[in-house]
Ligand code: FE
């Protein structure tokens with residue numbers, strides 16, 4: 518199989534890296550791509566927030582790249598774990614030993630390609646991996662690259678070299694990009710930008726307890742798996758519409774929508790650790806249901822990390838089960854989560870119509886569908902959901 522290798526300091530990973538990774542994956546028809554942040558890069562001295570942060574940001578970008586390139590894109594910590602200066606020759610040799618049957622392709626930009634002969638043991642790199650160099654312009658690719666390609670193949674006769682032009686390659690260096698951070702997250706994916714704000718990297722110094730909604734959005738997205746971003750942005754849009762229609766506080770609805778699934782990607786052990794940390798009591802059903810736990814831990818994060826108001830935390834807390842006598846804001850979040858635009862389950866159109874015709878009747882239908890679905894799977898139905906359903910039915914006089 519064809520394995521792409523894309524190393525760099527990734528300090529931070531930006532849209533230039535993302536677009537190059539996606540384009541190279543298609544051009545080389547890769548089966549898999551590894552993004553490998555350097556432990557200590559040999560070429561650069563820089564403002565480094567540390568390998569752990571660079572790896573975390575690279576992981577966020579890897580998920581995004583996988584979604585767009587439709588191949589597995591994985592973060593590899595091999596250079597970080599190896600310690601010391603990171604030499605590509607060591608990385609390529611060790612990947613060749615681990616995966617002797619794979620065809621390795623090393624991805625790199627213009628500057629790297631033009632100095633390849635000066636790297637540590639270039640002969641070893643070229644013995645085990647093909648080189649895929651991408652230039653930003655025709656000039657890079659044709660004129661500059663041809664000279665270098667001829668030089669390399671003369672010196673290393675077995676070298677395999679592919680070059681490509683990426684017309685829309687984002688032209689920005691990490692140094693320039695870090696300097697632009699105080700003004701916003703240009704050239705970064707929202708998730709990487711949000712991670713930088715959340716961890717206060719590169720001199721950004723936001724108080725997480727006083728974020729505007731525009732600042733909260735990327736921060737909230739940085740907690741998610743890439744594939745869940747669309748859902749959460751959909752819940753925000755749906756919550757705005759419902760809050761406006763039914764007279765809930767729109768800002769609070771957006772706040773709750775953005776954070777409602779902020780702990781969804783954590784596994785059971787991580788969920789239980791948060792419950793322990795924030796003193797969250799669990800009943801029998803909750804203790805074994807990760808789906809129920811994320812609502813409780815999400816509400817705790819909203820309160821403790823972002824100082825969300827009580828009613829916002831409650832809307833997050835009840836977004837999965839509902840409860841008897843829900844507030845309008847709680848109904849808005851529960852239903853926005855259920856019917857946001859990317860939902861496409863059987864019956865969603867009927868539910869959308871019901872919700873926009875009458876909030877309480879929509880809620881009753883949503884709860885009924887949820888109970889029937891759980892019973893259909895033979896899953897336990899939380900008593901809060903049954904109480905929510907009984908309450909709303911009696912309120913409606915049914
Ligand atoms: Fe959820």
Ligand code: FE
Nearest residue numbers: 748777778854
């Ligand atoms: Fe959700």
